[in-house]
Amino acid sequence: MSKPDFRLFPNVLIGEGTEVGDFCVLGQPAKGRAPGQDRLSIGPDGVIRSHTVIYAGSSIGARVQTGHAALIRENTRIGDDCSIGSGCVVEFAVVIGDRVRLHTQVFVPEYSVLEDDCWLGPRVVLTNARFPASRRAKDTLQGVHIRRFARVGANATLLPGVVIGAGALVGAGAVVTKDVPADTVVVGNPARPLGRVSELEDEGGLVYADAARPTVAASRHHPAR
Template identity: 55%
Template structure:
């Protein structure tokens, strides 16, 4: 393409055959892109990464991933094979994305998170540091491969630090899971849950930021940004 900005690749990085790296991307030291899964020959599965990616040192991206534009990784992130990842997604340092995960646009995954195979993270969902998603209802069962199912995060769902999500749970649109919660069942859209097991404690419309005195999700809820004339708010 005329005028395209070539990718910048550190000399210590390893790029396997059949990797398409978008223009303007930056690949850091000791990054590996296109690592073949077991039983797959090098270059057999295509790896596609869109324009403007920033892939920081020691990240490993297996072959067979399709990743949109604006991708960013922290240091030492691991992405296994056959994932579909949208635009403007970030995966934090030392986080692990297993295979066959579907991640939509504008998802943010913070550091040291674990996302197992067959999980779905929809547009704008947010995963805090140390979060663990799980997918095996009965670990070590001889039929475990038949029933693996990861959690689904609906659009705008937010998972607080160190929370654990059990297999197959669905976190509703714009719901908020508190830090350290253990989620054993589906969470309704807009609900705020906390505890072990996680229980609904309020709705996001009831939240007030102590710094601003405003609802932090007022844009989602369609609440005006200036509440100075709201008598109920003024009395809090």
């Protein structure tokens, strides 16, 4: 691990080979918690780039990379081989599986679940406040659930409680107000079905890139770990 200028609170475990950039804050205590009261665990061989803030009480897997100025709040679990892009905000009590990629400035609110191999484009916004003007808004928060191999295009907005099915594809700029079935392409505002992902031409692996074509039936109910 390199030794640049960053703030390290007590009770932070950093795996061997992980690099930490300048001006990072690792182990920031949540409101009402004392420094070191909750453990932050970061796995080996990762890259935590400059100005990233990660709160205590979270667990970050192996080979995770953050962009610059990413924020990861408390009680969040991130799996192995993930990428959290520059300016991303991952709020507390979020579960992210393995090999998930969040591009620049993605917002992931409380109680969201992103299963293995999800891909979210730049400035995707997930929401969780079903009744934002209510005095009891915090009592009714409901996160988005994105299942395995789903892809969400740039600037899409997903409303509270929406489930994006395994292998689904959400078009850029879409506003998703209802659940999206597995293997379905949706576009527009409000998002509407356009076809099936499995019927798209995939010459040269352009649809699935580095991921194998998912077996939707097998992955539909696979929870994030």
